[in-house]
Amino acid sequence: MSLPPGERIAARPAAEGQRPDVVVEPDADRLARDVAAALVARLAAAQAVHGTARVVLTGGGIGTAVLERVADLAREPARERVDWAAVDVWWGDDRFVPAGNEERNELGARRALLDAVAVPAERVHAMPPSDAGFAEPEDAAAWYADQLAAAAPEGAMLPRFDVLLLGMGPEGHVASIFPGTPAVTDDRTVVAVRDCPKPPPTRISLGFPALNAAEEVWLLVSGAAKAPAVAQALTGGATPGELPAAGVHGRRATRWLIDVDAASELDREG
Template identity: 55%
Template structure:
């Protein structure tokens, strides 16, 4: 399936546009299924998107009590640590929404029930996904958001890392090339079950990875090239991140 590429002039416009797109997608999902499921990511642009959602009056058109919130990956750190993606998302958005706490599903922290065992934490998250999905293995993800690293990694799936070959839905990550070295992540096999996958990138430091991913790089060498939604794949970029794309991709919104 061909990816859709949307380029915005700058990071602020990108964050606002993604926020508006997310609200509309949640409304449409609830109109169709009665509920919605979103998978969150981390990073600077993600935090900007979450703040933009918080500031949009249209957020009140979503019934947040019927939204399931999941995470694509997490730094294996204690609960509340400022470097956890959960901590970032709660501060930027989630703590201000009328969510059902039972439908917010953070990945286990390193001081959680599994202690400092990331493999057990990954297995626990896989079980939580399966419990929410019964009789399926994974719940319905309407939107799965991913940042794109300078090296082309997505979630905590890094180039040439063994996790790229994982068939389990959730995996521990050791020896991450970016700190912290221990993480948990959805694997590509789980990511690719989402209805829509959104890859969001801003800044000139992402341009080479974006250009390679959309230029046909292999998924092990460049994990961002190997993820896609069942119903659609969207690359949501600012002008700097799109600098290495072919001219056909560069129309601004």
């Protein structure tokens, strides 16, 4: 059953009884545009409170489309403004391939947004590529964990993340945490992923402890192929091992921002 845009969903409670907020948009383009506007507002609000904003980016088609729409908004002078010189950018995962490889989430984000809005180089915290001097992905993951800890308050392992963006695969993976893989149970903030079931096989990913440390987690999902996993994550009681998307939640809010096709197997709130 396809839900109309704006319909509320009877989502199961997330961690500590938190009920996710589910927003359904009519199509992928409207989803990208509305998420972009919401992201600009959220970053501006964070800067109003803290002076800076911190965002964790995702890759994939919808994630890149959101960044392109954010870049469009930055060119419109009447829009709410973000001081991009005071935004720290992190990543949820990236592919352990050479820096210029088209598979890199970092490369896509730079093209879509970061270069256009001139985020300072020292505020762009990319996960290392395979040609950055790390012999093994485990070494690169440990380095990234150290970078996170260095940006954190004294005694903490992670900085404040105002909003963390995630895509989701048809089997329910988020970042590079796939069902039934060692990353599901790894308690480190950053993990190396080998033999990934989706190419490229070697990656670096934030682990659940880091993903779930964000103030807000936004899951961006588009397309009918992902509808079964959306329904299972929101209403089916799946475990994180079976469906990693079911194991992510923000400290203050968890938002599922999806299109009608991705919502097609959800029930209306009765």
